[in-house]
Amino acid sequence: MQTINICQGPQNVSRLILGCMRMPALSRETAAEMIRTAVDLGINYFDHATVYGAGEAERRFAEAFALTDLKREDLIIQSKCGILPAEKIFDWRKDSIIESVDQILQRLQTEYLDVLLLHRPDLLFDPEQVAAAFDQLEASGKVRTFGISNTMPMQIELLKKYVRQPLKINQLQLSLEQSQLIDQDLYMNNKTTELSVMRDGGALCYCRLHDITIQAWSPLQHGMFGGMFIDNPDFPELNEALADLADKYNATKAAIAIAWILRHPAKMQVIAGTMNPVHLKEMAEADRIDLTHEEWYRLYLASGKFLP
Numbered sequence: 654m655q656t657i658n659i660c661q662g663p664q665n666v667s668r669l670i671l672g673c674m675r676m677p678a679l680s681r682e683t684a685a686e687m688i689r690t691a692v693d694l695g696i697n698y699f700d701h702a703t704v705y706g707a708g709e710a711e712r713r714f715a716e717a718f719a720l721t722d723l724k725r726e727d728l729i730i731q732s733k734c735g736i737l738p739a740e741k742i743f744d745w746r747k748d749s750i751i752e753s754v755d756q757i758l759q760r761l762q763t764e765y766l767d768v769l770l771l772h773r774p775d776l777l778f779d780p781e782q783v784a785a786a787f788d789q790l791e792a793s794g795k796v797r798t799f800g801i802s803n804t805m806p807m808q809i810e811l812l813k814k815y816v817r818q819p820l821k822i823n824q825l826q827l828s829l830e831q832s833q834l835i836d837q838d839l840y841m842n843n844k845t846t847e848l849s850v851m852r853d854g855g856a857l858c859y860c861r862l863h864d865i866t867i868q869a870w871s872p873l874q875h876g877m878f879g880g881m882f883i884d885n886p887d888f889p890e891l892n893e894a895l896a897d898l899a900d901k902y903n904a905t906k907a908a909i910a911i912a913w914i915l916r917h918p919a920k921m922q923v924i925a926g927t928m929n930p931v932h933l934k935e936m937a938e939a940d941r942i943d944l945t946h947e948e949w950y951r952l953y954l955a956s957g958k959f960l961p
C-alpha cells in the first residue's frame with residue numbers, strides 16, 4: 654500500500670484507513686481478523702471516536718488487538734471526541750476534552766493516541782479552552798498530533814489564533830454521490846443549481862493551501878448514512894460507469910469508487926468502514942489503480958452532476 658506523510662504529523666501512513674465505527678458488531682476474534690487483514694494489506698491507520706457504539710468500538714478494538722501479535726508502535730491510532738450524545742450537546746470545553754481522552758485511552762488500553770480529532774464543532778466553542786486542553790494533552794504525552802473533523806476554514810482559523818499545535822488533519826464527508834466538497838468548486842457563481850452552494854467555506858482549497866490532510870469518510874455511502882450507492886438501483890448510470898472501469902482494471906466497483914477519491918491531487922486518505930475482510934481486500938485494490946483524467950470526470954458526471 655502506498656503511504657503518505659501528514660505534514661507535521663505521522664509519517665508513512667497508509668492511504669486507506671480502517672474506520673472502526675462498525676466494529677462493535679464483531680466478536681473479539683473477528684475483530685482481530687479484521688485488524689490483521691488490514692495490517693497485512695499495508696493499512697497501518699485506524700480511526701475511532703468516542704461515539705462509535707458509545708465506546709464499544711474502542712473497547713472491542715483493544716480486546717481484539719490483544720489477540721494479535723502486532724506492536725502498538727506499528728499502528729497509528731486516531732480517535733475523536735467532542736460529541737456527547739447522552740447530553741445532546743457538542744462539547745469542546747477543556748475539561749470535557751481531557752476527560753474524553755482519558756476515557757478513550759482507558760478503553761483502547763493504550764498510553765497515547767497518535768492523533769486526536771475534534772469530531773464536530775461545538776457551537777459554543779471557546780478556542781482558548783481548546784488550546785488549554787491541547788497543551789495539557791501534549792505535555793502529558795497522551796496525544797501526539799491534533800486535528801479536526803467536519804470543521805470549516807474560518808473555524809480552523811479561529812482555533813489557530815490560540816492553539817499552538819498544528820492542525821493538520823480534517824475528516825470530511827466525501828463519496829462519488831456526496832461530493833459537495835468538490836461540487837462547489839465547479840458551479841461557482843451559478844444560481845441555476847443547488848450544486849453551486851458553498852456549504853463548507855471552501856474546505857477543499859483551504860486544506861490544500863494549508864497542508865491539511867483530508868480524510869474522506871463514508872466513501873461508498875449516499876446521503877447521510879443513506880446506504881451504499883454500489884449496486885443500488887437508484888444510481889443506474891453511476892453503477893454502469895463503475896462496472897465498466899471495474900472490468901478494465903480487474904477490480905470491484907467499490908475499489909473504483911475509492912480510486913476516484915485517491916485520484917484527487919489533494920492526496921486524501923480514505924476511511925473504509927467495511928468489517929468484512931474480503932471487502933477490505935477488494936477495496937485495497939484501489940491503491941494500484943490510477944484513474945485517468947477522463948475516467949475521473951466520467952465517474953463524476955455519471956453520479957448526476959453536469960459541467961456548467
Ligand SMILES: NC(=O)c1ccc[n+]([C@@H]2O[C@H](COP(=O)([O-])OP(=O)(O)OC[C@H]3O[C@@H](n4cnc5c(N)ncnc54)[C@H](OP(=O)(O)O)[C@@H]3O)[C@@H](O)[C@H]2O)c1
Pocket residue numbers: 671672673674675700701772802803824825869870871872873874881907924925926927928929932933936
Ligand atoms: N468524521 C465523521 O463525522 C465520520 C462520520 C461517519 C464515519 N466516519 C468514519 O468513516 C468510516 C467509514 O464510514 P462508513 O462505514 O460509512 O463507510 P463506507 O466504507 O462507505 O461504508 C461501509 C459499509 O458499506 C458496506 N458494504 C457493503 N458492500 C460493500 C463492499 N462491497 N465493499 C465495502 N463495503 C461494503 C459495509 O458492510 P460490510 O462490513 O459487510 O462490508 C459497511 O456497512 C467510519 O468507520 C468512521 O471511522 C467519520
